[in-house]
Amino acid sequence: MAFPNPSPPDITVTNLTYTFQDHATGIHDISLSVPPRSRTLLIGANGAGKTTLLRLLAGKRLAPRGGISVSGLDPFKDGLEGVTYLGLEWVLNPIVRTDIGVAELLSSVGGDAYPDRRDELVGVLDIDVSWRMHAVSDGERRRVQLAMGLVRPWTVLLLDEITVDLDVLSRAEFLGWLKRETEVRECTIVYATHILDNLAGWPTHLVHMHLGTVREWGPTGKFLDETAGAVGSGNSRLGEIVLGWLREDLKDRGPRNQKKMGTEGLTYSTGGLGGYGLESSEPRP
Numbered sequence: 001m002a003f004p005n006p007s008p009p010d011i012t013v014t015n016l017t018y019t020f021q022d023h024a025t026g027i028h029d030i031s032l033s034v035p036p037r038s039r040t041l042l043i044g045a046n047g048a049g050k051t052t053l054l055r056l057l058a059g060k061r062l063a064p065r066g067g068i069s070v071s072g073l074d075p076f077k078d079g080l081e082g083v084t085y086l087g088l089e090w091v092l093n094p095i096v097r098t099d100i101g102v103a104e105l106l107s108s109v110g111g112d113a114y115p116d117r118r119d120e121l122v123g124v125l126d127i128d129v130s131w132r133m134h135a136v137s138d139g140e141r142r143r144v145q146l147a148m149g150l151v152r153p154w155t156v157l158l159l160d161e162i163t164v165d166l167d168v169l170s171r172a173e174f175l176g177w178l179k180r181e182t183e184v185r186e187c188t189i190v191y192a193t194h195i196l197d198n199l200a201g202w203p204t205h206l207v208h209m210h211l212g213t214v215r216e217w218g219p220t221g222k223f224l225d226e227t228a229g230a231v232g233s234g235n236s237r238l239g240e241i242v243l244g245w246l247r248e249d250l251k252d253r254g255p256r257n258q259k260k261m262g263t264e265g266l267t268y269s270t271g272g273l274g275g276y277g278l279e280s281s282e283p284r285p
């Protein structure tokens with residue numbers, strides 16, 4: 001199997017800053033690095049900057065300040081063959097709601113060039129290739145989308161939370177497959193998620209984001225060691241660590257609406273529409 005970029009799939013980010021047009025939000029001065037074959041979990045409250053960071057790693061949005069190296073390449077200068085980014089806009093692609101067959105869809109994204117991977121993904125994600133996409137459930141559709149997105153052998157996978165529709169068993173099988181990928185071939189995964197079920201033993205590294213910054217990051221063992229006295233399985237200890245982080249973040253930040261509470265009562269912010277991909281000023285992927 002030929003890979004487009006033979007460099008080891010490591011990721012290094014140096015003093016990375018990106019500010020949205022409102023000049024208030026974005027990410028600020030982020031530096032971190034993850035080694036080849038690692039599986040990194042991006043953890044943080046809603047709005048912490050996970051999607052923004054993943055999109056920048058994929059070379060989406062306008063060029064930021066600071067440095068990004070993905071497999072030795074700059075996503076804003078070099079083509080990123082071998083980097084797969086699966087996020088909201090990919091999920092919303094309307095083709096997967098039309099009257100089209102699964103086999104045809106998988107073929108259209110390169111499934112015939114990688115028949116072993118295609119068949120493996122069909123098995124792992126328990127896909128029925130006779131499904132027609134206008135007549136499947138949300139979770140079934142998501143499983144097909146994952147197979148479509150992953151069938152080409154990526155070297156770096158940037159995964160925004162897109163497993164929410166999967167049932168528990170499908171998600172566990174899927175996570176197991178991702179883990180095996182990093183064990184059997186030279187590839188690296190960064191995964192932003194809020195769902196920690198079945199993730200014990202999965203992440204090699206954790207990155208804790210808060211208000212557009214990275215508060216802490218490093219090998220998972222470092223954080224698990226810090227809670228070594230805590231009772232519980234790896235799964236619940238990961239959960240405890242993350243819950244502790246998010247509680248602390250909330251305490252530091254305060255409730256989102258607190259600055260809008262005046263003497264005349266509450267005024268509610270409608271929030272931006274950026275999270276729904278409706279922003280007008282950002283370049284489209």
Ligand SMILES: Nc1ncnc2c1ncn2[C@@H]1O[C@H](COP(=O)(O)OP(=O)(O)OP(=O)(O)O)[C@@H](O)[C@H]1O
Binds near residue numbers: 025047279
């Ligand atoms: N298009 C945009 N224009 C302006 N601000 C934006 C835009 N997209 C995101 N933001 C802001 O940037 C910050 C980081 O958003 P981001 O989507 O990266 O967070 P996240 O950690 O992925 O959140 P979630 O867990 O809710 O998906 C937030 O304060 C958000 O309001």
